[in-house]
Amino acid sequence: MFKPLALFIASVAISSAAVAQSANTDDEGSAQNSTEQLAAVEYEAPYEAPLLAANTNEKVMVLNVVTVRSRNRIEKLQDVPLSVSVVQGKELERLNATDIAALTQRLANISWNQGNQRTSSLSIRGIGKQGQTEAQDPAVGLIVDGVNYAYNALSSSFDFTDVETVEVARGPQGTLLGKNSSIGAINVTTKRPSFDSDFSYALTLGEWDTVQGRFAGGGAVVDNLLAWRGSLSVSKGQGDLKNAYNTDETYTNKERVSGRVQFLLTPNEDFSARLAVDIQPRSGERTNGRTIRTPTPATYSNGSINPLSEDAKTRLTRRWFTQSPAYNYTDYYLATDEVNNDSARPLITGSNGATVDLNWKLDSHTITSITAYKDYHFNAVNDEGTPFDIQRNSGGFFNDYKQVSQEVRLSSAQGGFVDYQTGLYYLDVNNKSEYQRIWGNDAGAWFASNAQYTTLDKDGAGRYLLINSLSGLDMAWNSPAGYQDINNESIAAFGQANWNFTDKFVLTTGLRFTREERDNRTSTHIVDSGFGAELNPSTVNDVNLGGFHSVNATTALNATTNVAAGTLGRVVTTVNPDGTTTKTLVNDNSVSQLKLADFLANKYFGTTIADATPGSAYNSLTAAQKAQVGAAKALRQSQIGVVFNEFDVEPYEKTLPAFVISPTYKFNENLTTYFSWQHGEKAGIAQATNGISNLVKEEKNDALELGLKSLLLNNTLVLNLALFEMNIKDYQQTSRIFDEYSTTLARQADPNAPDRYTNATANIPKVRSRGLEIDSIYSGIPNTTLRFAGAYTDSTYEEFTNSAQPSENGYTGAPPYQDVSGETLPGASKVSFNLGVDYRLPVFDGKEFHTSLNAQYNSKFNSDNSLSSYGWIEGRTLVDFGIGLGNSKQTFDVNLVVKNLFDDDTPSTRTWNSYTPATPRWIGVTFSGRF
Incomplete structure (x- = not known):
């Protein structure tokens, strides 16, 4: 319990020595660093205020400096030798993009792999889909206001509101950011307290009884000494898929309440302290069970007959279950527009956190201390998908998670x-x-x-x-x-x-x-x-x-x-x-x-x-x-x-x-090139497999990147390119391993029994991801800003000889595992891009017409971790659209928002006898303003 304090004292000692021996820096650099490191610094918008073009009512956007915090200080995006994407909070607000899935739809070559609140994961460059076990670090780090979330589940059922910016830095991180991550990191920065009074509200009403209310505001408590900011988000709504067993239950519903309050103390120009407390009370959302069943194939991949001895079709034709004439396999178990779950309950989640962020300016250096606590609760009660009393909980985790972190950082002036x-x-x-x-009363008749x-x-x-x-x-x-x-x-x-x-x-x-x-x-x-x-x-x-x-x-x-x-x-x-x-x-x-x-x-x-x-x-x-x-x-x-x-x-x-070596050469103010070699490692895993210790080694990633950052066409086009290759050794993923437990038990009955195998997290010898990434912003069209980010990515198993067999290879005599060397990783699309359009036009007297669009495209990928031939998901495009009218003072705005504008119905996952349906088109109206 004394380690955080010991680290703090050690860092102060280090900083004192560093200050005493530091080289002289100019006053301008010191002043700049002081401004950047103290808390209340606003992000610059991605473009300046619109300027009137000559002899026309059209407005021409001129791109300003885009700044990021990916390296723990405010820097120009064009000066950072990394593949970094950034999206502004205002853009997220215009399309009601508040959850982690919506955030990633606006960033290049990153995806949110939807499971439930506990099993969902982030992946970058096709890597990270399976990094989600309880004892395993996530491959992609998530940092919120300087605090690393060391568990994927902390972000999955939370609305990100009052956001300033969201950034993604690709490749291994850790020589600056608090917790090391082997594939990349997402950095979410919310709005900080300010001495200027600022209050805003937003109320959304939409389909499926959706109501979302957001409030944020703050200002000075004591001028130039103490400021505050608070935010409250309430989101409630039905899902699109009904439960026939109880039609008041729907999948996937929303039930979220979260609040955050912050205080900023600035007793002098050399010190600031920020205290933030956030609470998300426990509430329930139905995620597990959003599954549509399809008939299990009657033949295996080798053409042999599948006896279907354990299939729902066989079980539901037993006398035990046919006593209920109102339910049958074809009409209800295979229904495409509803589910039928008697025992499933909402997945309960809740979280609390607190952060103390201190900054001291000492001559030409700044000391930053971030002390944080975060907890998370998760409880799932699942069902097998019928109205019978088979499983009162077909398997659900009960988690109580806690993390305490302490970071102390010394920063020199630039x-x-x-x-x-x-x-x-x-x-x-x-x-x-x-x-x-x-198990329930009908379980014996089902599992026999x-x-x-x-x-x-x-x-x-x-x-x-x-x-x-x-x-x-x-x-x-x-x-x-x-x-x-x-x-x-x-x-x-x-x-x-x-x-x-x-x-x-x-x-x-x-x-x-x-x-x-x-x-x-x-x-x-x-x-x-x-x-x-x-x-x-x-x-x-x-x-x-x-x-x-x-x-x-x-x-x-x-x-x-x-x-x-x-x-x-x-x-x-x-x-x-x-x-x-x-x-x-x-x-x-x-x-x-x-x-x-x-x-x-x-x-x-x-x-x-x-x-x-x-x-x-x-x-x-x-x-x-x-x-x-x-x-x-x-x-x-x-x-x-x-x-x-x-x-x-x-x-x-x-x-x-972990290390990074990155030379950067600036040809001129508008053209920079860089090369980077990043090495990162993800910790191994202490775990048991069937009661036997199964230690997993650390995962090692060497990432090479060659990039070009440019500002073109009279400062109307930002165009950034990056060629990358990541070579990962001992990649952590589910594999097929020898089952010592089951083999021992089998040989007690029959000494000649063959080896048994099971699925468990293990090390895959070699994985590689390489490709090209593009990030751009263009403002050369009057009144319009375009944002484009895209990638071509080739993510493959270079060596993986013992992958689990897919379901279609379940025939008698099939090998215990398969060789998938050379195959594309699950969840990895070859081509992906997103396009953002924002158009704003003054109309009438002091009013502004605006419309926004975000389109995300992913080419086909295999959603099955064992790369089943049934697991392929065809390419899909999700388009969100908004159109509205407000006044120039921003005191009132009304915005019509459409999610999944073209009602793309491509499933999100598919197995050989089920799929997870897409969320259909949703329409809502948001009323917002400032006062």
Whole structure:
């Protein structure tokens, strides 16, 4: 708990020494740095105020300096030797772009991979789609007001309002920004407190009962000493897809409230302090379950027949489910305009945070300290997609996440031979996570194999067993572990310097070392045995589950003798010297276990218990009755699956380097070229796979970039180009790995059993992404600003020989994994671009007509992580449009907004038997103003 304070004291000591030894800098540079580093600095607009052209009523836009904060100081975009895109908050407001998905629609070569609030992720240059497990760092960093969010979920159900700018910096980051990120970072800056009074409001009314209210404002509390700013956002609305089970429930609805208050203290010109507190109360949005089912293909990729033995079509034709004539597979399970979920609940999220941002001006240097806390809560209760009581929670995470960070940074004044920044960073993360699964009364009839169902659905006793085989069973279920207590700690020292050899030639160098220490305590266990505790196995993987030993399926002891299902005892297999095996029935049940077996016989079959002879009541059951017990116990054990006692996985401890070398040459004020070599590493993962430690190595990225930044056509065109190549070693992604747990269990029954495999996060040897990026702004058309950003990206697996097999390769005898070397990564489009248009024209007396458009295009990509042939999503274009009228004083404005103007219905994801539908066109009206 003393590490943040220790880092702060150490940094002050470093800064004092640096100030004493620093080279002289001119007064103008010092004054400039002081202005930039103190808090209340406004961004410049991407163009100046409109100027009247001669002899015309048209207005000509002249581009001004676009500034960014991607390197922790305000700089001209054209001077930053990085591939950086920036979008202004005003542009976001005009089209009601408030969530993270809408923000990324306006930035080049970055995408938001929509899952639910916990599993969504950001990717840049086609990399990062799968970086989202609880113990894993995100590949793309998110920074909000100087605070790194070390967990993707922190941004997924939050409305970004009162935003000043959003920037994306591509390639490894970390020699300046607080938390290192291996692929890139998004930097969101909200409006800061000011001593000038400023209040604004916006009210949006739209389709699907949508109401969104936004308020922001502030001003001086004590002139020139204390200022404040507050913002409030309330967003509520139905989704486009109804739940037939309860038509008041829709997918994907909005239910968001968030508030933020900030205070700025400036007792003198050399010191400022900003305190910010934000709260997002817990609320629920239905995201999981937005799934449309399609018929499962009847053949596999090799042409063999798919028996569909576990398919919904087979299960829903069982007598158990056909008793409800109002529901059938074709009309309801395969419905294209609704879902039918009885147990699904809204995904509950909530978050709180606080930041203290301090800035000291010391002669020619500035010390910045950012102390921050952020927490996040997530709870999902899911459903299998029918109105039957199959799964009361078909698998949902319960997360409580907390992070504490401390950054202390020393910045020199700009100017002179060298200007630099250096600092220390500390981050402590704790994430307690439980993957919940609860089964219902109909679960046994759903999950039973055909043979088990036939055995149990014969009579009343069998159906009682069928219900109790799973009903009420509650588990911290294995995905990848039932319970995880994750602790990640990062301590880093970093620095970056600009060496100004001449007015035209600058060399940027940066270095970072991050010490990562990560541990994870984990288990998978039964929380509540439900109605059928007596059907539990005795032990699994040396975990006592409280049941008795019995043979759960007919087992051959030799060529002529079978042990009938349900027989008391267990079969022990031994290997003879000649390599043959011998099987022996061993009845090693304790007295208490035999009494439990008698209890079962009495409960389900009414058999009288003879206290003097434990086990006799159970042994008196008929062979058919014992077979029913065996079927019910086998069914229960198959759903319990992997269990293991709590243990500490192998920790991850390593020091990771990052660096940047980037020469820049300025031909003139309007033309700059640069080259950069960036190296970044993402920490490894301390995790368990089926109860066995499975340490994942760090991911290493070397990124090369050649860029050109230009201001052309009489300052009406900004045109920036970047050629890039990223080579990633040990890329962290789901892979097919050897399953030690399942192989060991299988060989206890059969020493000759083959190796078993499972899917888990692992290291992919080589991944490469390369291409061309374009960013431009053009204002040469009267009254109009055009923004264009595009990319051609080739992101491929250079070496990946053990990828999971897609569903269509599930035929008997298929290899346990596939080689996808040379294939394009999932989620990666070859071509992407976005186009923004803003047109503003004075009309009438003091009024302004305005219209805005944003179009985002992505070429086809595969949405399935195993690269299924069914997972391809065709190219799609999403267009948002706004048109409105306001007054020149900005006290009132009305704006008609249309999202997905052309109603593009391209699904967002697709598997071989389901897809996630697009969000259809939405129309709303926003009333806004200032006072």
